Amino acid sequence: xxxxxxxxxxxxxxxxxxxxLALGFTLIFGVMRRLNLSYGPSIMIGxxxxxxxxxxxxxxxxxxxxxxxxxxxxxxxxVERLCFAPMAASAGIASMxxxxxxxxxxEQAAILILPRHTYPFPPLATGAPLxxxxxxxxxxxxxxxxxxxxxSAGVQYVIYRSRFGLALRAIIGNPVAAHLVGIDVKTSVxxxxxxxxxxxxxxxxxxxxxxxxVTPMFGMWATMKGLIAMMIGGLGSIPGAILxxxxxxxxxxxxxxxxxPQVRDLVAYLLLFACLVLRPSGILGDAPAAETSIGxxxx
Amino acid sequence: xxxxxxxxxxxxxxxxxxxxxxxxxxxxxxxxxxQQAFFAIGAYAAGIATALWGWPLAAGxxxxxxxxGAAAVLVGVPTLRLHGxxxxxxxxxxxxxxxxxxxxxxxxxxxxxxxTGPNGADGFRNIRYIFENDIGPLQFLVLIYALxxxxxxxxxxxxxxxxxxxFRMIGEDVALAGLQGIAVARFKVLAAGxxGALxxxxxxxxxxxxxxxxxxxxxxxxxxxxxxxxxxxxLGTALGPLLGVLIDIGLLESIRSLAGYRMIIFGGVxxxxxxxxxxxxxxxxxxxxxxxxWYQIGRGRGN
Numbered sequence: 001x002x003x004x005x006x007x008x009x010x011x012x013x014x015x016x017x018x019x020x021l022a023l024g025f026t027l028i029f030g031v032m033r034r035l036n037l038s039y040g041p042s043i044m045i046g047x048x049x050x051x052x053x054x055x056x057x058x059x060x061x062x063x064x065x066x067x068x069x070x071x072x073x074x075x076x077x078x079v080e081r082l083c084f085a086p087m088a089a090s091a092g093i094a095s096m097x098x099x100x101x102x103x104x105x106x107e108q109a110a111i112l113i114l115p116r117h118t119y120p121f122p123p124l125a126t127g128a129p130l131x132x133x134x135x136x137x138x139x140x141x142x143x144x145x146x147x148x149x150x151x152s153a154g155v156q157y158v159i160y161r162s163r164f165g166l167a168l169r170a171i172i173g174n175p176v177a178a179h180l181v182g183i184d185v186k187t188s189v190x191x192x193x194x195x196x197x198x199x200x201x202x203x204x205x206x207x208x209x210x211x212x213x214v215t216p217m218f219g220m221w222a223t224m225k226g227l228i229a230m231m232i233g234g235l236g237s238i239p240g241a242i243l244x245x246x247x248x249x250x251x252x253x254x255x256x257x258x259x260x261p262q263v264r265d266l267v268a269y270l271l272l273f274a275c276l277v278l279r280p281s282g283i284l285g286d287a288p289a290a291e292t293s294i295g296x297x298x299x
Numbered sequence: 300x301x302x303x304x305x306x307x308x309x310x311x312x313x314x315x316x317x318x319x320x321x322x323x324x325x326x327x328x329x330x331x332x333x334q335q336a337f338f339a340i341g342a343y344a345a346g347i348a349t350a351l352w353g354w355p356l357a358a359g360x361x362x363x364x365x366x367x368g369a370a371a372v373l374v375g376v377p378t379l380r381l382h383g384x385x386x387x388x389x390x391x392x393x394x395x396x397x398x399x400x401x402x403x404x405x406x407x408x409x410x411x412x413x414x415t416g417p418n419g420a421d422g423f424r425n426i427r428y429i430f431e432n433d434i435g436p437l438q439f440l441v442l443i444y445a446l447x448x449x450x451x452x453x454x455x456x457x458x459x460x461x462x463x464x465x466f467r468m469i470g471e472d473v474a475l476a477g478l479q480g481i482a483v484a485r486f487k488v489l490a491a492g493x494x495g496a497l498x499x500x501x502x503x504x505x506x507x508x509x510x511x512x513x514x515x516x517x518x519x520x521x522x523x524x525x526x527x528x529x530x531x532x533x534l535g536t537a538l539g540p541l542l543g544v545l546i547d548i549g550l551l552e553s554i555r556s557l558a559g560y561r562m563i564i565f566g567g568v569x570x571x572x573x574x575x576x577x578x579x580x581x582x583x584x585x586x587x588x589x590x591x592x593w594y595q596i597g598r599g600r601g602n
Contacts, residue, residue, distance in 0.1 A: 035387075087573075097530050098569065101565075104563075105562060108560070108563050109563060266399040266400065266403075269396045272388070276385055276389040
């Protein structure tokens with residue numbers, strides 16, 4: 001019983017990182033209606049630049065955060081300019097494959113920046129974990145969970161309460177009409193893309209600060225975990241992204257405990273597959289979710 | 300021919316099967332990130348048949364294609380109800396499941412005092428059929444291209460038949476195709492099964508070409524590459540994906556001197572091509588133009 005609760009706690013904490021990754025992912029999908037496979041690798045570019053200034057100039061944590069987010073945003077804008085902006089909205093496949101081609105570019109670029117297989121990443125918080133009765137809570141895990149909840153609330157607020165969010169929702173609803181009422185469609189879309197990349201950059205920083213190391217596998221890992229969490233939660237849904245991340249984290253933690261890492265990954269994909277076949281719209285993707293998903297809300 | 304060239308051409312031929320497999324699904328308008336799963340199933344099934352059960356190569360390859368095709372039909376039934384992105388992600392999830400199952404799959408028989416067969420993450424070694432039967436690299440190359448030619452012939456016949464027309468109609472507009480009396484679901488599952496069998500043949504050839512397979516070869520990169528081949532080469536003809544494979548493996552081989560920047564250049568080339576030609580180099584317009592010109596030349600001679 002104690003193991004069960006502890007595993008669930010660990011799962012929720014790891015799930016928060018998946019949720020954060022899914023949050024940026026779902027934002028891009030919500031605005032573009034297209035999948036950006038280069039999402040994880042652009043975060044990795046940021047993470048590698050952050051690591052570079054940490055390793056070369058022993059930069060402090062604030063500089064590393066800024067560098068990671070800035071790098072992710074720049075790489076994200078590069079992807080948007082090359083894979084999404086020039087393509088017709090109907091050429092969704094081409095954008096997706098193109099973003100994969102850029103994935104290969106970004107991964108190679110990261111390896112050129114830092115050629116070794118593993119590099120240290122500065123930790124977020126050191127210190128003994130909190131003890132709650134028999135259970136242990138890591139401080140950096142708690143910070144991650146807090147960030148996930150705060151950021152998703154912030155994104156939700158921007159999308160549904162600000163003028164910029166209103167403009168975005170207008171673009172999602174009908175780009176031509178949005179243009180006619182004076183919205184700068186191209187700039188807004190690029191800003192949304194940059195914002196989503198920034199969220200991804202923060203997520204990437206938190207994950208790596210907990211792992212305290214970075215490898216070239218991070219790009220693929222981030223894309224995959226974000227993708228699974230996003231699909232489970234419901235495409236384009238902001239609360240769904242966080243919820244999907246938490247579900248994925250808890251399921252993974254339990255299967256890791258019982259069956260080991262290979263089966264953990266297998267179970268994660270099985271969960272995704274079953275979810276797609278049985279309920280393609282995800283947990284928060286049905287009638288109530290039509291309201292929560294970006295753009296279909298009638299407000 | 301030197302061994303290096305034979306090796307490159309063999310690779311091009313084997314990879315062409317999985318590219319054609321992804322292309323067949325692109326014809327019906329579905330994007331699959333998961334054809335590497337059937338490539339893997341074909342590789343394991345054919346390898347087990349010849350190395351463990353002592354089957355002849357032809358039977359092994361046919362068995363690999365059959366198992367992969369059957370698996371594709373089984374997966375196709377639930378997933379082909381999904382569209383576009385959802386289907387693409389479902390195939391991706393399935394393929395990753397197959398890869399992870401290969402890492403757990405152990406089935407070994409002691410042959411000549413040595414345990415032989417799939418051994419989890421260590422892979423499946425000693426698929427030695429072509430050595431034991433004195434099939435040289437050149438002979439195997441001929442076999443690969445003979446099968447590839449047969450597959451291309453099949454595609455050409457299909458494009459001229461009602462089946463090909465039905466596939467392209469479904470790819471163009473599912474609802475309209477249904478209204479025209481096409482049994483959409485049945486044709487989609489058929490296409491998935493054929494695509495799975497094609498990838499399975501490729502996998503069987505691959506296993507015998509390299510004599511060993513490791514589960515990590517069958518990762519997402521292989522699947523997305525095979526999808527990209529059709530999109531680079533063109534969706535107008537089955538020669539399109541072959542052109543894609545040639546560009547990829549040709550480019551990769553030819554600019555190897557730029558080792559560290561290879562992926563940066565190749566990725567850039569692909570992204571640029573997709574902007575300029577979203578349906579590939581040999582798209583429907585080019586194919587139509589070539590065909591029309593060809594017929595005009597023919598008619599000119601006739602007069």
